[in-house]
Amino acid sequence: MIHQDAVNKAGAYIEAQKIISKLLGNINVSKKIGKVRKLFASAITPKGFVNHLDSVIGCNDKVYRIIGEPGTNTSKLLELIMEDAIKKGLDVEAFYCPIDPENKIEHLVIKKLGVVFITTNDFHDLKVVNSQIIDMNKYIDYTILNQYFDVLQYDYRVFRELLETAITTIHDAKKSHDYLETLYIPHMNFDKVKQSEDKTLERILKYAEELNI
Template sequence: MSKGKIREMFPGGNTSQGFFSYYDYILRQEKAVKIFCIKGGPGVGKSTFMRKIGYEMLDMGYDVEFMHCSSDSNSLDGVVIPSINVALLDGTAPHVVDPKNPGAVDEIINLGDFWDEDGIRKNKEAILEANKEVGRTFRRAYRYLKSAYSIYQDNEEIVESCCVDKAKVNEVSEKLMKELFGDKGIASYEGKDRRLFASAITPKGLVNYLHTLINTDRAYILKGMPGTGTQRVLQKLKEAALERGFDVESFYCALNPNKIEHLIIPDLQISFTTSNLYHNVDIKDSIEINLDEYLFSSQLEKYREIIESNSANFDHLLDIVIKTISKAKKIHDLLENYYIPNMDFVSVQECFEDTLSRVLKYAREKES
């Protein structure tokens, strides 16, 4: 039996709007067979628990999606086995997840059932203070990030308002829609839009998993400086696909969670990715579309000094953001020292084995 394939992404992110969650899009309630909401404190083994389930299913030939944590990209916030519509999610702050349809769809697995409460309570004051400091540090990071985004927006506005030929960009959108959809008309139903992040601003810097996502038969790479219209092109294509009944996967910007950067239309085996200084992917036989070709060079030259200054200031602030998030992670890691010694990991392992057997039962039901 061949191993399954891995796709990796982020369900939430550290953005200019603070922590932003697309957790509701991980696995839709109406589609899900089972969603396990894993509860417990730092260091109790939630990520390891989910990762082990994921790799067990991979070894059995199932494709698996690993949902990474933006505040620690080595840690998992979720695992999805798409072919059987089963997911395990970290249900703790800042992305609190509770059952929406208890029993029918989702349920809680509380790893806190396996800790020594008395041992943890001895460190109550230290835990409270560490949690407060983590919160303060993240809020500081988000203020820096909001400031950085304001500078980024200034460059976007300069280019969009007077430096790019929007009519030419519209022609690109129109040509792509004809290539993708031809004469296919509006469907009697609308496709589903699944929203997530392919990249994140993490303690390790800018991290993306595009190489695990952009693997369709046909792939387009959109290039263009901020403001040239890559988002507008992708938004038009997404809306056209949904209107024609195609499900899509939309991956949003780590800085601005309302800005689409990558689009996959699985049924057409077509994907679009935005390539820039902060994220790119090497795709064999891809089709490149460079919107910088439609810039007015004379106008751009007029604002070049401002644009370059803005870019330098943005990068400086982004570096401060990353260092601040890294500091928050180090403080959060200290919290694990209060929990790990007070955990009954033998019981956690028994819970894992029971959960795995249930996941396998759902897999058998799907196959029968």
């Protein structure tokens, strides 16, 4: 709530319009909308917070790094760009936040244009030579945030502690899982497993072919 009160919500629309005009302005609305492929580029794992932003960037020519504190509507910015891209017939890859996968896009790739948008923060960052910066922090009224400095520091500290607890719990669960595997593996018929895998893959490929995916 504190960040919501301190952030100019028009910022996401202003920055999105700049990007859309620059990259998509000359592309007309298509009779066939583009497809959205939903993915993850980062995860909370037994080893901690892991990301593969380098694979997201891939061989794309234009890289935009989005910088923004919590509440600066970085996800809304990407949603607006994505919506314009797909209505103009461009396929996109949308990478979602593992903490809030229902609502928050963190990264976006438009392969046909060779463009990738990377949201950077304390948990995932990647230094890219010649990347262009979109600074969403310029839409923050810091006179409001500074009034709640101690509260925000406390909230951040608690968030990190909860995240560390989650990672420890996942790590302990992985250890238990690995131990159970040592009990099951000697008694598994992996030939049967492979047969089941092949049948399942055949069904998936047939289904994909019918849907022309």
